[in-house]
Amino acid sequence: MQTVSPIFKLPKHLYIETTSRCNLRCRGCILHRGSWELQRDLSLKELIMICDQLPKLERVALHGIGEPILNKELPNMIRYLKERKAFVFFNSNGILLDEICQNQLIDTGLDELRISLDASSPAGYKTMRNSDKFNLIVSNVQAFSERIKSLHASHPKLSLWYLGTRENISELPGFVRLAAALGITEVYLQRLVYFQDHEGYGLARPEKTLMDSNPAVAELIHESYEIAKRSGVQFNASGLRNPLESLQTGIRNPLPWKRCYRPTTLMYITANGNVLPCCISPFSTSDYDSIILGNVFDNSLAEIWSGHRYRAFRKKRKTENPPKCCKGCGILWSL
């Protein structure tokens, strides 16, 4: 009997950019520089067309480069995916998380909501995200956390996310304290991703990263750990459990991209239908065309997944000269 290569089994995990529109222009985001793609929302019909091609769907992230809550069809997208028994989550900046939105999200069955905040003060937020909405977001998150508790709802799980840079690392301990005060039990420290082949923009530049082994940074992270431990908050990093390790390059595997599983296990689909290998790639190379592996409005997912562009990408990532977006990136580090 003929055996099918595991690579050509369709993915069970999807990242779907429900909109490429955003109400912010954060200094570490591509949108600060100018969007890669036309601004549009994915429709519910399009999302169903995409997901119906995958018989097994276990985990779906409904975010990309844009604010998902701006898409009016988001609640019905979540309901559809929950009917499909997938685990559904998304990142949000929290600005539109008002009472109506909170009730809707509980009602849809959303599993997890991640609020990207990057600061513990209005001034820190302004530096990172160029916006005066810090107090509004904190108040939204506090109200949502209290609403979930008062309704004895089992979902969504809430977490706060922090993009660690030289500009804001001093606020990290305060950020963990803030999470505890808001009743949030998980915080995540994210590594700054920047172009490997271009000088960068805004905060997305190599000199803004925390990737050297600076003792002052290590001390701030240890202090944050201690606060987290005392307050019953889990302090994690994205991609790797240990935040300090995730920031340091010295302990890296020399060819980390080789072990990256993303091109064989998940697809990232933008609001314009483009299929990318992962959510890191639009931030790690200035050559956007090099990461487009197909388009769901032109071809089926099966055709794209087994097509020549995907196969060439997977093959190249196994070499010492990986695709441009993968240089310095990998399974645990993501730059």
Ligand code: SF4
């Ligand atoms: S980081 Fe998120 S909230 Fe900020 S501009 Fe980009 S998509 Fe919008």
Ligand code: SF4
């Ligand atoms: S190595 Fe990084 S950029 Fe390359 S596919 Fe993996 S996560 Fe994406």
